[in-house]
Amino acid sequence: MRRILWFRRDLRVKDNPLLSLGGEVLPIFIFDENILSSLPRDDKRVAFIFFYVEKLKKQLKEIGLDLKVFYAKPTDVFEYFLKKGFDEVVASGDYDAYAKQRDLEISHKIHFRYIQDTYIFRHNEVLKDDGSPYLVFTPFYKKARKILDSKNIDEYPLKEHALVEEEYINLTIINENEELLSSSLELQSMGFKEVALDIVEPYEKLQIFMKNISSYKEKRDFLESDIGSRLSVDFRFGTIGVREVLRFLFENSHLDIEPFIRQLIFRDFYAYLLFHFPQIENENYKYSFNGIENEEKYRTFCEGKTGFPIVDAGVRELIQTGSMHNRVRMVVASFFTKDLLLPWQWGEAFFAQRLLDYDKASNVLSWQWSAGTGVDPQPYFRVFNPYLQSKKFDKDGVYIKKYVKELKDVEVKNLHKEEYLLEHDILNYPKPMLNHKEAAKKAIEAFKP
Numbered sequence: 313m314r315r316i317l318w319f320r321r322d323l324r325v326k327d328n329p330l331l332s333l334g335g336e337v338l339p340i341f342i343f344d345e346n347i348l349s350s351l352p353r354d355d356k357r358v359a360f361i362f363f364y365v366e367k368l369k370k371q372l373k374e375i376g377l378d379l380k381v382f383y384a385k386p387t388d389v390f391e392y393f394l395k396k397g398f399d400e401v402v403a404s405g406d407y408d409a410y411a412k413q414r415d416l417e418i419s420h421k422i423h424f425r426y427i428q429d430t431y432i433f434r435h436n437e438v439l440k441d442d443g444s445p446y447l448v449f450t451p452f453y454k455k456a457r458k459i460l461d462s463k464n465i466d467e468y469p470l471k472e473h474a475l476v477e478e479e480y481i482n483l484t485i486i487n488e489n490e491e492l493l494s495s496s497l498e499l500q501s502m503g504f505k506e507v508a509l510d511i512v513e514p515y516e517k518l519q520i521f522m523k524n525i526s527s528y529k530e531k532r533d534f535l536e537s538d539i540g541s542r543l544s545v546d547f548r549f550g551t552i553g554v555r556e557v558l559r560f561l562f563e564n565s566h567l568d569i570e571p572f573i574r575q576l577i578f579r580d581f582y583a584y585l586l587f588h589f590p591q592i593e594n595e596n597y598k599y600s601f602n603g604i605e606n607e608e609k610y611r612t613f614c615e616g617k618t619g620f621p622i623v624d625a626g627v628r629e630l631i632q633t634g635s636m637h638n639r640v641r642m643v644v645a646s647f648f649t650k651d652l653l654l655p656w657q658w659g660e661a662f663f664a665q666r667l668l669d670y671d672k673a674s675n676v677l678s679w680q681w682s683a684g685t686g687v688d689p690q691p692y693f694r695v696f697n698p699y700l701q702s703k704k705f706d707k708d709g710v711y712i713k714k715y716v717k718e719l720k721d722v723e724v725k726n727l728h729k730e731e732y733l734l735e736h737d738i739l740n741y742p743k744p745m746l747n748h749k750e751a752a753k754k755a756i757e758a759f760k761p
């Protein structure tokens with residue numbers, strides 16, 4: 313068997329099912345021109361992926377293999393391989409519409425084999441007794457948890473492979489005339505800039521996180537302590553496998569690991585819903601109301617100048633770091649869809665452009681959850697009060713003051729008070745752009761089925 317091993321969301325050697333097949337192989341990674349061409353030249357994700365692609369190449373060399381790296385449209389890459397006598401291409405699944413269509417087109421050229429890696433469960437592994445997909449998380453979680461007790465965490469053994477002869481040193485570019493060009497393997501060859509990244513290796517994150525895992529449930533929402541694992545970006549690009557994390561957790565089962573396992577299963581649930589209900593990528597699952605387009609409100613939000621401290625801090629954190637605390641994502645998405653009544657798709661796209669851990673399933677489903685329009689959403693009449701949220705989860709205003717410097721001299725208690733913010737001028741910081749109570753009332757009316 314001659315196989316192309318297509319690394320995509322699994323940028324690692326350890327416990328990678330791609331490397332458990334054996335035979336003659338050509339490992340590849342494609343910087344997808346269709347996706348990259350619209351990104352800013354200093355996109356942090358491209359730099360992050362590049363860092364791990366180089367690392368993967370090194371790791372593969374250590375086991376006698378290598379990685380051929382392309383900057384091209386994936387269909388052009390497989391066109392190139394057509395005459396080279398490969399039996400199949402193997403890759404782990406990707407559930408969003410673009411990825412599915414891309415894989416379908418490639419499967420018309422070469423036999424395409426999916427393997428399970430990105431998620432804990434296959435899309436058809438956790439079903440109701442009548443064979444239909446679950447629509448509510450808790451029963452999904454209960455069934456998934458039973459399966460997990462007996463399987464899905466074993467490590468894939470690394471097999472012996474023979475490396476297909478190819479040129480591996482350089483970056484292979486396929487241009488618009490389908491010509492193959494060779495360039496040095498660096499970000500600049502694709503037109504991107506080096507970006508300073510604060511990369512912490514996933515194993516190190518896991519070690520740090522395990523020290524706090526017992527207080528994860530109780531403290532994960534609090535912004536100052538911020539004790540989350542920060543592994544979302546690693547799950548996104550497979551720089552650590554979810555099976556490995558689960559094995560590690562089970563080895564520490566004397567600690568309170570369940571709340572964290574629940575979140576991992578949540579991630580699976582969202583991908584599962586996107587697989588079974590692909591239309592939710594763009595459309596509401598529930599209720600027809602879909603926000604009111606308003607460019608001006610949108611711009612104010614994107615600049616982090618709504619006058620709502622917790623919302624502005626979240627937006628600015630995202631712009632500066634490529635991340636946002638989970639609790640703040642929930643507050644921001646609620647504010648966006650309910651207070652501002654903007655279409656959730658706009659907010660989803662705003663996050664998509666900036667989140668380092670951007671994942672179509674988690675992002676779309678979370679935005680639809682916040683808007684109350686998703687498969688298993690919060691009730692449409694639940695509107696987060698941004699002031700109460702910040703009072704509870706950022707009591708001392710540490711998070712807010714970190715990202716909204718204009719508020720550094722404001723007394724902490726006033727950061728959480730609408731009347732104060734509406735009535736006082738704060739140098740260089742706007743007044744709240746709306747009254748929350750009135751906005752919440754309007755939202756409930758608008759979303760009411």
Ligand SMILES: Cc1cc2nc3c(=O)[nH]c(=O)nc-3n(C[C@H](O)[C@H](O)[C@H](O)COP(=O)(O)OP(=O)(O)OC[C@H]3O[C@@H](n4cnc5c(N)ncnc54)[C@H](O)[C@@H]3O)c2cc1C
Nearest residue numbers: 540541542543544575579638641642669670671674675678
């Ligand atoms: C509006 C909105 C948009 C979001 N967009 C994304 C996204 O694009 N990519 C993404 O990975 N997560 C997204 N999330 C979920 C969550 O905010 C992040 O996974 C989390 O903040 C990552 O931090 P962590 O790794 O420290 O998480 P931890 O608290 O350590 O959780 C462990 C892992 O569980 C998973 N997880 C945790 N919470 C959720 C959740 N609510 N939904 C799905 N998976 C979860 C993640 O893979 C995470 O790494 C979004 C949440 C909201 C409310």
